Amino acid sequence: MKVGKYARSVSIVGVGCTPFTNFEDHPETKGMSEGDAFGYAALEAIADAGLEPRDIQYFYHGAANPFMIGDSLTPNMQVADWFGVRGIGSVHHSEACCTGYVAMQEAAMAIASGEFDIVLSGAVDLAASLPVVGAPGHMRRDFPLEEMLPSIPMVYDRAYGRPLDSAFGISFDNWINEYRWTYGLSADDIDRALNAIAKSMRRASVLNPRGFYDVDFDQIAQANGMPDADAFLTSMMNPKVTQYLRVTGFETKCDGAAAIVMMPTEMAVARGLDHKVIDLLGTGSAAYEGATLANEKTGTIRGTKQCYELTGVSPDEIDLLFINDFFMAGDIVVPEEVGYVPRGEAWQYAIDGRFAFDGDKPINTHGGRCNFGHAHGASGIADIVEAVWQMRGEAGATQMKKLPKTTMFRGFGGGQNIRVQLIRTHE
Amino acid sequence: MPLLKDMEPIVKKFYDGVAEGKYYGRKCKECGAIEFPPHLACNTCGYHETEWVELSGHGTLKSFVVPGIQNDKPYLKAIAPYGYGAVELDEGPIYSFVVFAGKKKIVKGLQQRLADGEVIGVHAKPIDREVPLKPGEPEMVHFSELCFELDEVAE
Numbered sequence A: 001m002k003v004g005k006y007a008r009s010v011s012i013v014g015v016g017c018t019p020f021t022n023f024e025d026h027p028e029t030k031g032m033s034e035g036d037a038f039g040y041a042a043l044e045a046i047a048d049a050g051l052e053p054r055d056i057q058y059f060y061h062g063a064a065n066p067f068m069i070g071d072s073l074t075p076n077m078q079v080a081d082w083f084g085v086r087g088i089g090s091v092h093h094s095e096a097c098c099t100g101y102v103a104m105q106e107a108a109m110a111i112a113s114g115e116f117d118i119v120l121s122g123a124v125d126l127a128a129s130l131p132v133v134g135a136p137g138h139m140r141r142d143f144p145l146e147e148m149l150p151s152i153p154m155v156y157d158r159a160y161g162r163p164l165d166s167a168f169g170i171s172f173d174n175w176i177n178e179y180r181w182t183y184g185l186s187a188d189d190i191d192r193a194l195n196a197i198a199k200s201m202r203r204a205s206v207l208n209p210r211g212f213y214d215v216d217f218d219q220i221a222q223a224n225g226m227p228d229a230d231a232f233l234t235s236m237m238n239p240k241v242t243q244y245l246r247v248t249g250f251e252t253k254c255d256g257a258a259a260i261v262m263m264p265t266e267m268a269v270a271r272g273l274d275h276k277v278i279d280l281l282g283t284g285s286a287a288y289e290g291a292t293l294a295n296e297k298t299g300t301i302r303g304t305k306q307c308y309e310l311t312g313v314s315p316d317e318i319d320l321l322f323i324n325d326f327f328m329a330g331d332i333v334v335p336e337e338v339g340y341v342p343r344g345e346a347w348q349y350a351i352d353g354r355f356a357f358d359g360d361k362p363i364n365t366h367g368g369r370c371n372f373g374h375a376h377g378a379s380g381i382a383d384i385v386e387a388v389w390q391m392r393g394e395a396g397a398t399q400m401k402k403l404p405k406t407t408m409f410r411g412f413g414g415g416q417n418i419r420v421q422l423i424r425t426h427e
Numbered sequence B: 001m002p003l004l005k006d007m008e009p010i011v012k013k014f015y016d017g018v019a020e021g022k023y024y025g026r027k028c029k030e031c032g033a034i035e036f037p038p039h040l041a042c043n044t045c046g047y048h049e050t051e052w053v054e055l056s057g058h059g060t061l062k063s064f065v066v067p068g069i070q071n072d073k074p075y076l077k078a079i080a081p082y083g084y085g086a087v088e089l090d091e092g093p094i095y096s097f098v099v100f101a102g103k104k105k106i107v108k109g110l111q112q113r114l115a116d117g118e119v120i121g122v123h124a125k126p127i128d129r130e131v132p133l134k135p136g137e138p139e140m141v142h143f144s145e146l147c148f149e150l151d152e153v154a155e
């Protein structure tokens, strides 16, 4: 299938993002409701674009699970007033962990169609806590695993994938397992590669003021009387919970919101922003339910092919890659599948630290889902925000050595949707 | 006149079939591919019309994943050592299922055998499931979950 080009080019002109943390644990964020958080990110993005809320013509609201963790069915209605756009049209969408990438695609389509010029696309999930039902929005309670676990399979098909109990069980390991046997690797090779990625990603999160973690694995090891990070990562304190993935290979659930403002490229250039204009080159889309054959791989191949064909960009032009890694195996298999690193070598790249923000093939420069934190629906937009900061040279302590010009996103989530997107600094 | 034109509850017939040891798919009237588990239209070629076909319930294992505590299910473990695998039915369709392997030792060696190119036969092994009609209440609803089992277990 061939995807058409946008009827007019669309650019990112403003970005905003809250800290990704457990809001209830920090005095500065304690009591932050969905409206506060969405509003904070939205206003930061609007200010970044040099606009006022009155300039926004339409907005998208994303959240992975508003019914359960937001106690609401119509969340777009409920955040509009928070950032001064009462009365404008809006829509809510929900593609679980893929929400944030769909958010950018939908906003671009709304602008490219000519219906709107200035669109905000944001997402919020307070995923570290649960609402106190019936109480005001600032009142949250803890969110124990036993309350979260039953909701996870709800991303899979209620007719077959869930009752046949295959979709959830097979999803985490099937691609990395295929990878292992294709290249004749041992389970230990995969373990070393994943632990190395965990170290690279954690280092970025610690350095990022918005990231979830303040301590790296060496410090955790030391606090537990272990010699170094590897000792901790391979210890019983960090057990394997699937065949290949340890606890550190799964997401760090947290609270967060993020937003972007988009407008026609022509308008952005004419306005003369005080920072670079970033163009969305295109989006490849796919969706395969969890029990269909090798769904993450199949979807990534389909989305990537569409994206490359649509944009004419070749893999060697990519300077930075974001991978939705709420389970970390994607950080090994995806860089190869999209052509970012040679086939059969990603596991070694990982071990050599080359995927770190200061490596030569950076991925997830903020630390990714397992370390920057995963506020489910909002995380995709947080990736886009981080990429834009990197491309502008505004990423602070984790700024890449070489200023990236072209960034790819491999969005993934919701049982699973895939989006493969390319953005590029406008010249 | 029927209420539904060219449509019937597909998912119910599938589960009712499994309970009777019958495995129903839907065969595409244009390309001949089989939807299994069954759906209304064809996902192989995108044609709108399919028709019922009864399948053998036999196939081969295409991939296999060993569960850990994150993706382990106590009710499955209580039956026999198992994993999750893509199964290609003899009639062609591929889908993921729970696959029982008979012995723990067999589970551990399956990935190596698949990597070596061995053809590993599997057959349908439905199991009874029950879930509460309402959370926390005693009344149960029952259905047959279609799982598979290695042929070598039965031999």
Ligand SMILES: [Zn+2]
Binding pocket: B028, B029, B030, B031, B032, B033, B042, B043, B044, B045, B046, B047
């Ligand atoms: Zn067909």
